[in-house]
Amino acid sequence: MRSVYTSLFYASLPLVLARLLWRSRANPGYRERVAERFAFYPGPPRPVDVWIHAVSVGEAEAAFSLVATIRRHAPASILVTTTTPTGSARVRKVLGDTVEHVFLPYDLPDGIGRFLGHFSPRMAIIMETEIWPNLFTACRRRDIPLLVANARLSERSARRYARVRGTLRNLLAGVDIAAQTAADAQRFLAIGADPSAITVTGNLKFDTELDTSVRAGGEAIKRRLFQERPVWLAASTHPGEEKAVLEAFACVRSRQPELLLAIAPRHPERFEEVARLVRAAGHRLARQTEAGEAAPGGFDVFLLDTLGDLMRFYVASDVAFVGGSLVDIGGHNVVEPALAETAIVFGPYTRNFKQICDDLERGEAAVRVHGIEELAAAVDRLAADEAMRGDLRRRALAFVERNRGASELHWRLLAPHLGESFQSH
Structure with missing residues (x-):
């Protein structure tokens, strides 16, 4: 199944790039930093402790409280990736140079390999609902612990994912899931997630602080x-x-x-x-x-x-x-x-x-x-x-x-994967 998905993705790349160009007519950010979408970066590798992926603005807002909590507990180096220019702009405005930041590459084996090789994260965190077959597989093969943070799954998405439950069971094997609600947890169970890997943590957005x-x-x-x-x-x-x-x-x-x-x-x-x-x-x-x-x-x-x-x-x-x-x-x-x-x-x-x-x-x-x-x-x-x-x-x-407190519950899931030196802070 993954090989079919990958072949179709490669075949559709001209359309994907054409869509980027089309969207850039209204938002020039879509035609900038295209090399990052294929994981080509200048300079030497830049290893990080924690990598957080937030698709766009909404996911980035949830990630900010998690970044603050990680920093409060440990002197971790952090990479934040996004998919959209608006998400990128928000990350840069809020976090500035305190984190590494690039676009996440397309979910293709060579690009994902270059990305993980360049940043070598000790821990991967995917915000909310992003399930990428090649990315999840590459993390497992490289023994990179992966957490779906602030995880949510609508009834509509759960019905769609249920059609490929067997594939998802394999992709989600070994993946920790921090579900926003008990209902989200049940829907992740229904699509094949391991019951022992699911924790209901609440919503990180409640932990946002108004400056x-x-x-x-x-x-x-x-x-x-x-x-x-x-x-x-x-x-x-x-x-x-x-x-x-x-x-x-x-x-x-x-x-x-x-x-x-x-x-x-x-x-x-x-x-x-x-x-x-x-x-x-x-x-x-x-x-x-x-x-x-x-x-x-x-x-x-x-x-x-x-x-x-x-x-x-x-x-x-x-x-x-x-x-x-x-x-x-x-x-x-x-x-x-x-x-x-x-x-x-x-x-x-x-x-x-x-x-x-x-x-x-x-x-x-x-x-x-x-x-x-x-x-x-x-x-x-x-x-x-x-x-x-x-x-x-x-x-x-x-x-x-x-309803505050989700970020601390997330930290408890993260800390064991970061080693004793981080847990002791």
């Missing part, structure tokens, strides 16, 4: 840029959601003319598209790349068209709709607005954060909506009712605090 400088920056944005006006942030939006948000905004503004809307599209290649949608809807638009943090004059809608600033804008907002949830994407990180103490709204599609969203809704710590009318009604009610916003914020923050 005081981020809070101060958000409060400054609220004062200087938004002039203390009420702000609704639509965060990490996808195609179809911006139009729905703009329609809901028009409804709310007819009753609350002071309300501002800030939109933060999930993918930077869509910034121009979203700007056109805002203008076509007849709104006065301001953009982060043009305004900075000074008031640019009269505007109704603010477009956050930079990377790495979302947390500050959560702090600066009164209500946050978390995107990827009105369309069937599966939702995005709702822990971030909870930490920023912003009232949270999300849509019906939240499988990526199912238990967290369900618990927040059940505990009256967030509002779930179904469609444009409910979205407009929820934002209208929250923007007008400071006491209700305060109740949601307090409950959501308390929920996050109760």
Whole structure:
């Protein structure tokens, strides 16, 4: 099975490269550092103690608390890989030169061999759900312990993986799995994981800390840029959601003319598209790349068209709709607005954060909506009712605090693989 997969991957390389080039039209980062995607690096080998792979921004955010915990316990050298340019930019912004960083090479035997030979990690950590046949096989053959950290598996993915359960059982042999929830653990069991290798650790995203400088920056944005006006942030939006948000905004503004809307599209290649949608809807638009943090004059809608600033804008907002949830994407990180103490709204599609969203809704710590009318009604009610916003914020923050601790549980799984010198710190 793996040989067929590898042959097909090699055969499809022209299409893979063509897709990279196509995506680079909107995001030039996709045509940069292409050599890294085949594991060609300048200079001599750079061995590391721990290698962490985080596909994109969401996985990187979860990895940051793990990196901090590893550093707190041991003086380990760390490599962080990503797949997307946005993930790469986030790693560089948050971790800078404190870690090694490259793109993960394609899952081909020669590239994976060069990658592992160059960095020679003592421990491999794959964030969330990435299962790569050649990578997992190469780690096993080189006796590199492998942990799937913050592991999650949706029902949809579990059904798909179940078709190749025999192959997955072999790939997951000897792999430790730190599952976010008991339901995730059961789904990994169902696709062939070893029961003795699965531990329920909770979600690393609960261990994220809101830096005081981020809070101060958000409060400054609220004062200087938004002039203390009420702000609704639509965060990490996808195609179809911006139009729905703009329609809901028009409804709310007819009753609350002071309300501002800030939109933060999930993918930077869509910034121009979203700007056109805002203008076509007849709104006065301001953009982060043009305004900075000074008031640019009269505007109704603010477009956050930079990377790495979302947390500050959560702090600066009164209500946050978390995107990827009105369309069937599966939702995005709702822990971030909870930490920023912003009232949270999300849509019906939240499988990526199912238990967290369900618990927040059940505990009256967030509002779930179904469609444009409910979205407009929820934002209208929250923007007008400071006491209700305060109740949601307090409950959501308390929920996050109760669920901290996943990073320490992950460390307990990692430490035995790093040797006595690291365990003693």
